Amino acid sequence: MSTIAAFYGGKSILITGATGFLGKVLMEKLFRTSPDLKVIYILVRPKAGQTLQQRVVQILNSKLFEKAKEVCPNVHEKIRAVYADLNQNDLAISKGDMQELLSCTNIVFHCAATVRFNDHLRHAVQLNVTATQKLLLMASQMPKLEAFIHISTAFSNCNLKHIDEVIYPCPVEPKKIIDSMEWLDDAIIDEITPKLIGDQPNTYTYTKALGEMVVQQEGGNLNVAIVRPSIVGATWQEPFPGWVDNLNGPSGLIIATGKGFLRALRATPMAVADVIPVDIVVNLTLAVGWYTAVQRPKSTLIYHCTSGNLNPCYWGKMGFQVLATFEKIPFERAFRRPNADLTSNTFTTQYWNAVSHWAPAIIYDFYLRLTGRKPRMTKLMNRLLRTVSMLEYFINRSWEWSTCNTEMLMSKLSPEDQRVFNFDVRQLNWLEYIENYVLGIKKYLLKEDMAGIPEAKQHLKRLRNIHYLFNTALFLIAWRLLMARSQMARNVWFFICPPYNL
């Protein structure tokens, strides 16, 4: 029997961000490996017209939970959705719920965050810093609390090149930032944001760094640990390969490439693509929860959950494998044939943007107008290129993360725990993983049927023929113009192909 799985048996666990990508996989694994856990409290807000209960039912009815429900048939009874909004001052938790959470919780996994790079600083601080502070305050009033695990990001100090498993101080104290956000108006916040974030690329990484400082300063007497994953990708093995349900990280750009919209990317092919499968992050997080509760380390330990230093993959290799997979498993109704280049040269990127992104979009919109339809491609391209520009920072640099604590933890696990809670990224085969990732995007994100693959391949063949026809026509027009206007071109042409009667 796994020691870690047994540890979670009978426990009351509180998860924030359980409706998010990581949170769902965390819940699934807990139910599958520790079906005898007492209860999982999840802090949820109503969203998109759905009540809390509807959201929970939708999650539990998804394919992700099929295996977990076989092992733990009464999973519905073991989830307790608690109304909460982490943006509100009191987290909007009712008195009754708060009482129950405070008196029963044994372990807290704090996953909730805004992961948007371009979020307004006020909102990012509210969620990634202030809410963390409030949860720590709550945790300090939980008599049965054994561990508080905070999920941060490996990029919280991405202004550094080498990052150790320590908390680096931010120039301005988090408390001062929290206070100022309460009285400064939006215009002033907009003005000071670049100065505050300094050499951080966006408000997300900046506020995640502040969040870590808050954990260090206010988690004083608690048993706290921080997990820092890098770019979280689809599942590697568990509960099945390739599961993913949002556009974050590489997923959105893989779709844009597969659908033929994205044809060039300013990326450094030899920069490390520090992607980490979500099931590895979850396995490490659960192992950290166990170790923190049982061993009670004297200081707050930080665990890097990264792939680069143990089993590196590079953006060039990843891009190549993504394209190779589209040959076998194409996406349906592509705009153009998937074919993209990675280039680290800004001038080349601008050239490809004009030729491969804007020109086809403008031509297609012209065609839509001609056929009486509403143009939409230039708008879509605009949005896509804006998104790409936000991600460029992360695909043109490499970082070195030390993983001493993570490796130490692995050495403390029994062979059975190393198998059940495997977070050894050295065992990951990238080519296989990327292929499953693309397949997972097709099945679970785009919800495309595998039976449609022959038709998708036919469609790509048609696009290839259109492409050849278009290029031939373009060449003939250019040739005709040149022959009509340039004596030198005519001389060269007649030299190569002399007329018959000579």
Ligand SMILES: CCCCCCCCCCCCCCCCCCCCCCCC(=O)SCCNC(=O)CCNC(=O)[C@H](O)C(C)(C)COP(=O)(O)OP(=O)(O)OC[C@H]1O[C@@H](n2cnc3c(N)ncnc32)[C@H](O)[C@@H]1OP(=O)(O)O
């Ligand atoms: C040699 C051969 C080479 C061949 C090349 C082939 C290329 C193959 C592809 C290779 C993949 C390379 C991908 C690299 C990606 C690297 C990502 C790096 C991420 C670093 C992570 C840091 C670690 C973290 O902790 S972050 C957590 C994850 N966060 C994110 O990923 C970002 C989240 N999203 C945002 O910040 C914003 O949504 C943003 C900035 C992307 C866009 O914001 P904006 O306000 O402009 O619009 P939105 O309203 O948010 O969305 C507009 C529109 O875009 C869709 N969308 C959202 N996110 C993404 C996305 N990540 N990619 C693509 N599209 C996205 C969104 O759904 C909206 O669409 P609608 O149709 O309007 O709904």
Ligand SMILES: NC(=O)C1=CN([C@@H]2O[C@H](COP(=O)(O)OP(=O)(O)OC[C@H]3O[C@@H](n4cnc5c(N)ncnc54)[C@H](OP(=O)(O)O)[C@@H]3O)[C@@H](O)[C@H]2O)C=CC1
């Ligand atoms: N994805 C990645 O590549 C990486 C993620 N991380 C970290 O992992 C953690 C989880 O990220 P991930 O699962 O990808 O993110 P998601 O965006 O998928 O999930 C975010 C979660 O936070 C919840 N949340 C957001 N705002 C509120 C609010 N006001 N009140 C209550 N809940 C709220 C969301 O709820 P709702 O469903 O209602 O919106 C959702 O459950 C984060 O801490 C992130 O920083 C770290 C490195 C990389």
